[in-house]
Amino acid sequence: MRNEWILDKNHLSYWLRQLRKERELVGPLLNGGKDIVFRTVEQIHEIVLDLPASLPSPKEFLLPQYEPMLRLDIPSGEPGVHYRAQPVSPDACVKGSRAGRVYDLAERRRRIVFGVRPCDVSAVRLLDRFFLEGYRDPYYEQRRMNTLMVTIACNNPDPTCFCIGLGTGPYLDGGFDIQLTDLGNRYFVQAASAEGVRTVKATSFLFRRPGKADHDDQYEVILSAKARFRKRISLESPRGMILAGRIKDDFWQRVAARCFECGGCVYECPLCTCFTVTDRRYHGGIERARLWDTCLFKGFTRMAGGVLPNEKRMLRTKRWYYHKLIHYPEVLGGFGCVGCGRCTLTCPGKIDMAAIATAMKGLDLDGATAVVGKGRQVGIGEVMRRPKPEETGAGPEGEG
């Protein structure tokens, strides 16, 4: 028996209330009427399902923007503890004898994230490989084990979406916990993971088995969703062009010239995982926490003594794209991009993944210079604009 069911839409909120008894329910909400965010659902009717992509991606429930890792409790009056006022300085650290105890702060809350997009679930499959292979990351692992994701196939992709070119959406054949496909008055429900199957079966009285009409409707809905994509972007050809040496540094130079180094793309990206670790002091102890960080920031690789291996912005921008287009597939077997389109929404310089892939396609064999030399504008136009002589070598960091 295949793990497929039909859920009447009238039963959805009842089902969610049942799920909420076991777990914290998180879903897409309109925050302040504007921002689309995944937050804890207080009122089930506040969940809005027909929304564009959330910012940031639901990765924040597996790798939060700020995640406490460890805490050292310092008993007050402990001799030998040098514990002075903020800010953190060489003098403010704990030098003492074995003062206090260290606690593991890994979050073990059981959570259900409802309304996740298929692209974001595709991203989680790569995150699983990244965080759980080699050394296992205990914080990710705890959160992952305790999180159930209910995916809703995208019948109405955003104008920025291009998962269809990457096979990461708008509908998945597997790899999800539970996937819902909206068939108008009912959902076609599929469960792929053991926990997903168990969850559906726990309230099996709400579901019925699908008939031929249900399968036919689902097939039709998926087909018409696939027809709605405005962006048809493959990342195979940019990857191939880079590997063939057709993308020269002057292309990245011009991309970097438009980079604001805001980190927006990285923070919203469901596949960017870099973090920094910091110690924060509070009353009675010190907390070691990790925070999102980005390789686009100049100080990301700064070593003791002030050495900056990646001083040029061009190298950092290039590195980000290389990581996603070249190294991610090489190491983890999939692009470091699932086509969610979030960087298209956030990038103020319009050098998001879709724009870069489009711009590269416009290149001929001689690379960027030749194309620009002919005065052609390709892709998003200005990326391909040849910098004026005074712009080269006189960038904010003297790049040239």
Add this chain to the structure above:
Amino acid sequence: MKRKGRENVYLPLSADVEEVIPLTPETSLFRVRPEAAIEYSPGQFFMVSLWGAGEVPISVASLGGGDGPLELCIRRAGLVTGALHGLEAGDTVWLRGPYGNGFPLDLSRGRDVVVVAGGIGMAPLRPLILWFLENPGAAGRVTLLYGAKRPEEIVFREEMDGWRERGVDVLLTVDTPAKGWEGRTGLVTALWQDVRSDLQKAVAYICGPDVMIRAAMGELFLLGMPEERIITTLEAHMKCGVGKCGHCYAGPRYICTDGPVFSYREIRSHSHFLTG
């Protein structure tokens, strides 16, 4: 010792500081004793931390084995290392590890060895020399080429005399000689002709500043040493040591888990390693 399974890799062990020995004005050797015995090998590193200051990767400067203390050679360079330099015997540091691949020790069996070090780059190479001294069959003739900016910045200077007595060719050079300096002056890469081994048949282990590593590797290759026998250890900013934080990411590799020890062959095939 790869800690896998359900244990938290980010959880540090406490270690008692037994002794802090100043080596140069900016560099000290910290002898610490972790709460539980830890096995490690030359070329590996630990994430060393002080609560409230942070964590830094520090390569291990002792050979390990036996019940001696763990030794860390640390230069005062930033916030955390500055804080570490405030420690005295009886204080506590925290560490987790060892991480990284370590030096390929079997490479030198039956071959002469040239150890090339610059400044505090001696720290990760010291256990290697100690290993060759303790295992006479592990290598042929061992030559140490060591360069520092000034004579007072030479680390392990007295120990080097002992190495010399035990058969290591120790060649010292400084950039800026001081009064009474009788050694050589100039770059460490100017000392090749003083090496009594056939460089083409030898193995080189290199650590030092980025420019020195690059120059030494390139010149040894030009002198005919095969690129897979030119070994170096790289440093990078790291926050986790276990391949997750992304800070030491170089191309498809992570310096913390795939390195920090690489051969010139690996470095040449990934131009990302040495930037600039």
